[in-house]
């Protein structure tokens with residue numbers, strides 16, 4: 001079961017070790033490992049030779065039906081949009097995307113995805129430019145069926161501005177049946193996206209990733225009401241769905257304003273582009289930060305395929321799986337076996353409940369990478385546990401790890417900012433140490449009644465925090481595990497990471513506030529693995545090859561429909577100044593857009609007519 005597979009890790013983690021390798025090669029320009037797709041940001045103006053002819057008719061004709069009916073039918077009962085006749089004028093294109101937008105609003109009306117917004121207020125640093133001065137975090141569920149009411153705009157000098165930015169309430173993971181702060185921009189206009197309220201002007205063609213788009217400027221007609229969309233939309237040229245919106249709302253009431261947003265959609269199900277990422281930024285940085293309100297914020301939406309989390313639904317969702325049936329033999333369980341089965345029952349309950357609440361990614365490829373790292377620690381320390389250690393990814397941004405039974409959970413945000421495999425091993429080693437030391441938590445969750453709660457009270461009902469004595473013991477054991485491991489020679493990098501985290505910790509309290517496990521910090525001081533913090537060289541912003549921590553969003557990609565997590569595939573980008581490092585920072589989104597393709601599609605493709613008339617495989 002356990003094998004020495006360092007080589008496998010190396011291959012799997014090629015992108016994670018990119019930083020170290022490139023630093024070692026001492027290229028003229030040091031390159032960070034897989035920074036955000038945002039950094040490879042190609043505004044992609046390499047569009048088709050830009051004949052500015054509005055009519056996409058010729059190109060659209062053969063493709064239109066293909067786009068409307070991709071290879072595989074959706075697993076969910078979502079009706080495919082009717083095939084569109086190829087438009088021959090821009091006017092027809094406008095009609096088509098208006099119709100498609102209404103189709104999307106209708107299809108998503110029954111959905112209540114998870115919405116997460118992470119916001120960093122900014123201040124000016126002479127060397128590093130705008131840097132975080134404070135941060136805020138919001139997590140909730142959004143009812144896509146509710147009408148967006150834009151009366152919730154911002155008032156300048158409104159003391160509650162911060163909370164209004166985030167949707168006007170603070171309770172984490174609340175199911176809120178109205179639009180939330182930054183998630184307004186899932187649609188341009190929920191109720192009145194039509195020719196009566198807007199003028200549409202064709203601008204040009206442009207590729208976003210693999211997808212050719214028609215770009216339109218959208219302006220509200222005079223006297224069409226407050227809070228109308230003002231900006232630009234990108235419409236893909238096969239099914240004529242909006243794939244990106246960029247702009248703000250207009251006009252605002254006197255002495256108020258709307259913030260600016262860049263909203264991206266992904267083709268996650270056949271025929272529809274689903275709102276997935278929204279970046280927002282305010283403030284003038286031309287000579288330092290001038291505005292009182294200067295911030296950058298990332299909003300992520302996922303969990304579209306989750307069951308609606310209403311109270312009534314919740315009870316009907318409960319599945320009473322009989323764990324005792326899994327007892328391997330007909331023999332009686334010894335007291336120790338009974339204890340272990342009990343612990344596993346609790347562990348399985350918690351993992352299932354967190355997955356159903358949209359907080360854990362389903363088991364996937366990323367887990368195999370994490371498990372390989374854990375396995376490296378186990379093998380080199382001769383750890384032999386009665387059950388294998390599993391790993392899962394928490395879908396949220398705050399930096400956190402916890403373990404329940406033999407399952408180690410690590411947050412997406414933490415994987416994002418870790419500079420290399422050794423640092424990943426370090427944060428995992430702390431949880432492995434808890435498991436090895438038998439610091440078992442959560443056995444009370446073996447009682448199924450304890451799983452009967454609403455999604456929005458997940459954080460109130462589940463928690464896996466250890467007492468300080470267990471934390472210290474786990475850190476001590478973790479150091480021991482690391483020093484015997486293949487990562488022993490790379491602990492300097494871990495030290496650098498902890499120093500970088502300590503430097504920013506006072507400003508990033510929201511990112512360091514954990515919701516299920518112990519925090520990495522206490523009162524602004526990093527406590528996790530603090531013995532390693534003194535290890536390694538001093539932090540030096542001027543050393544461009546010293547990458548102590550990465551921006552958020554650089555490593556893990558979440559599929560907002562299925563919640564599946566995978567590693568980002570981004571080419572390294574050269575760092576040219578200290579400002580490019582952006583440790584723990586929020587950056588714009590620039591996902592590489594691609595059309596939906598069925599996960600398992602060995603379709604030979606070209607001649608569907610032949611296939612239909614054929615011999616049925």
Ligand SMILES: [Zn+2]
Pocket residue numbers: 430431434466470471474518
């Ligand atoms: Zn711990």
